Amino acid sequence: MSDTTKTESTAEQMSFEAEVSQLMQLMIHSLYSNQEIFLRELISNGSDACDKLRFEALANADLYGGDSELKLQVSFDEEASTITVSDNGIGMNREDVVANIGTIAKSGTKQFLESLTGDQKTDSQLIGQFGVGFYSAFVVAEKVVLTTRKAGDAENSAVQWTSDGSGGYTLAEVEKPSRGTDVVLHLKDDCKEFANNWRLRSIIKKYSDHITFPIMMLEEVAPPAEDSEEPPATPQLEQINAASALWTRPKSQIKAEEYEEFYQQVCHDYEAPMAWTHNKVEGTQEYTSLLYIPSKAPFDLYDATNQRNGIKLFVQRVFIMDEAEKLMPRYLRFVRGLVDSNDLPLNVSREILQDSKVIDSIRRASVQKILGMLEKMAEKEPEKYTKFWSEFGQCLKEAPGEDFANKEQVAKLYRFDTTKSGGKAGENQVSLDEYIARMQLSQDKIYYITADSYNAASNSPHLEIFRDKDIEVLVMHDRVDEWMMNYLNEYDSKSFVSVAKGDLDLSGIGLTDDEQAAEKKAKEEKAADAEPLIKRIKAVLENETSDVRASSRLTSSPACVVLGEHEMALHMQQLMKQAGHEVPSSKPVLEVNPEHPILALLDNEQDEDQFASWSRLLLDQALLAEGGQLEDSAGFVKRMNEMFMALHQR
């Protein structure tokens, strides 16, 4: 909040954060064909405010001040062209208003704004995901007046926030007889049709039927007949929404559309969910869970600062808290929905949840429900599963480090590109079970390569021998893969082996016993022949490498670098360094291909200085191919140029 000037004794002029103005403009533009959602947003805020008060009142019932019937009311004035959305929820004091309305506290707002495309349909979906609810009022209103009083505060300490949505707002101290919030919308000329009884009711039914608090409107009374003596009837408040806790109804009586609507209204998503599972558990423990998988990943799912978890906790139908992170492991943070327990105390706090046996067992069972649902989807609806995997697969890859017990079960759900899937990244991915079914005769390991892109991996010299021997290799190019592989050591009793790390022994795979023996002999002979050359190279590269040896990996490249079995891949080391982390520097092993003509040339080089220079060049290009960075890139260029000159002289 930069400039604030007092305009009169109590009203204060404030300006919006730059992002708010920007967002508002975008929203007004992109929601043009979907204006009616303003009501859903304001109702959802009123409902959130009631939830918050109910929760706080568990510890301090005085906050109700005698009025514990939480509800919302929508009213309108056709002549004045206004709509009012009121709630008797928690309300806000001056500080709250300044912090919540007029600013955007969400992290990632900048990236979000940059991600908007200008295409109305996509943008309105993004805006829905982002959840910039309150400002959608300005899609239909030219002026918004929000009057609010916090539960527990005095009558004369209410705050009034007024804005025309362009640049800023005023704040004034006012009186408000009851706690909670009234939002009055002064409709734009072309939006006056919203101040209409039938219109408002149908919007409420459509978007807010599943809100758990009653949404009231005044009933419509017919005007008295002209000759009537009776005084006109006073209209009564009536409830518009169903406000039934959907999850408490028997599964067999709930239609798919109802599950979808419930999700959209309660989990604030524009799109229908991809799948859901609804379970009533009875016996030693009693609870109901209704868990959804969204169709799309939220924009900040992979933001490390985003600790959000989409599960709401209810106790005996009373909303207790959002984002109950204890209910789902982090790698399933994309799951939305709710758990309603009959066993927890109503005054349960986050601290109590931390080591609650009840919560632990609900969590274990819920994880099983989700994994089971995904397994079934993978089996019965493979196309849908492919979509799921592309949206949320990276999250699941966090499981091996987080959920030891379910490691193998989650790994069953993984899909990878491989050297044989062909085509583009993401096409024809295979499961580990499929990989194993396609393994070569006497192959007992699962081979993989990690790189920062599919192309970089596909062109790696490390894959040459695998191509030669027709052994399939998993191609991993998500950032999380390298990390995941620290925890995923085996699957179906077969260990994972990186093609770029450690001493590789592929002898025997796909061969009969006789062929194996012949291969071994040939290999030993070649190694003996190459020994003197390798010694020479080793002497030159003593400081840069930990070893130089004849390679069993290469067929068409002259050399490659190999890491220790437990070392971080070079492209990851690079990323870590860029992010300012200390990376323990380790020297790579240089493997050379003695059969390559370049090595023969090198062997013939009598000038020791030249020999040293060529050897360095060999190492440098191997490092580059591996995605590493050269310490002395100028030296590399110099040696390259010398080599060109040498070519010229010969």
Ligand code: ADP
């Ligand atoms: P969100 O609901 O996603 O937090 P909104 O833009 O809809 O975003 O609302 C911003 C914030 O303003 C809310 O988080 C809440 O703190 C506050 N707020 C909005 N409406 C109300 C209300 N009716 N009662 C109390 N607080 C409200």
Ligand code: MG
């Ligand atoms: Mg909101």
